[in-house]
Amino acid sequence: MLGLNSNWLISDRDVSISVAGLDGVGKTTIINKLLNEEITETYSTYGINQEIVNIDGLKLGLTDLGGKEPFRNSLWPSYISRSDALIFVVDATKENEIAESKKWFVRSLEWIKKDSPILVLINTWDKKISQKEINTVSNLFKSSSRRQLIECFSISPITGENLNKTIDWLANTIISNLVSTGISVEYFVAYLKTDDGIIEARIRTPSAIIDTEGMSPVIRYKFASGNESILEYMNLKGRQVVMASDNQTSCWLMTNVIDQNEEIKGANLLMKLLTEFIKEIQGLRKDKDANISESDLTSYLMKYLIDNQSFWSEKELPMFEISYVENNS
DSSP, X not given: OOOOOTTOOOOSOSEEEEEEOSTTSSHHHHHHHHHHSOOOOOOOOOSEEEEEEEETTEEEEEEEEOOSHHHHHHTHHHHHHTOSEEEXXXXXXXXXXXXXXXXXXXXXXXXXXXXXXXXXXXXXTTSOOOHHHHHHHHHHHHTTOOOSOEEEEEEOTTTOTTHHHHHHHHHHHHHHHHHTTTOOEEEEEEEEEETTEEEEEEEEOTTOOOOHHHHTTTSSOOOOOTTOOEEEEEEETTEEEEEEEOSSEEEEXXXXXOOTTSOOOSHHHHHHHHHHHHHHHHHHHHHTTTOOOHHXXXXXXXXXXXXXXXXXXXXXXXXXXXXXXXXXX
């Protein structure tokens, strides 16, 4: 269960992806194959279908956009403009539709957010399409823009060709792209319940200019109840602030100041970083038979967060402090 606070935004997916293409090009068949590796009879998508695909812990929210022209005009601009990435499907077996696909692909480039990854899937179904033909289609779509993040793969939802390659490229490119948007973590704090009390660990970059006293009403531990989990996000004084917790660990992450006029980027990825951190702490507790100590936590945080540069750049190693905020002794 997700805890909800006023002025907070919550997402059930890490990345939102629009899947577009003309009617009948195989969008729904491809998504079904990704979901359950089964080929099922599909019909034209009326409006939209939404599914979540979990890839190595990264939840990709796929919005299957109806390909009939009325939906292209009414739905595509709205959904594509709010997506973190675009998958555009082309049917390589229908040469008479390639030009029309290219036209709508160019329009889609106008709607998708700047620097978002774009993946063109050239659907060969189970037909033998020569590599020369595939290259011709690929070059046609890549020449639509000077963007750096357009990739083309031939794919077959029948045989499964390049399905894994498609998702791996998309997930890795999205993460790399979001990290490269200029977001950097300046302040991280984690609260952990131990047998001796609650430990607070604070990590910050040397150059960070953050009034931690002024942030104290926000940067404070809030543990979930039972088996629940909490994810919360807010924009505070130009910074992105993300919180995640289970019933024993509560952690916060704060980024550098962002341009107030720019759209918030990467919030879902930041949430993923924190949920992965909580999973790591859960694993540490299991290794220590649930009795985690201050020295255990210090060693682990130094290794996981600092040495492995989970959040921090190599150029600016962070400052580290740890202490008890509540002591049971």
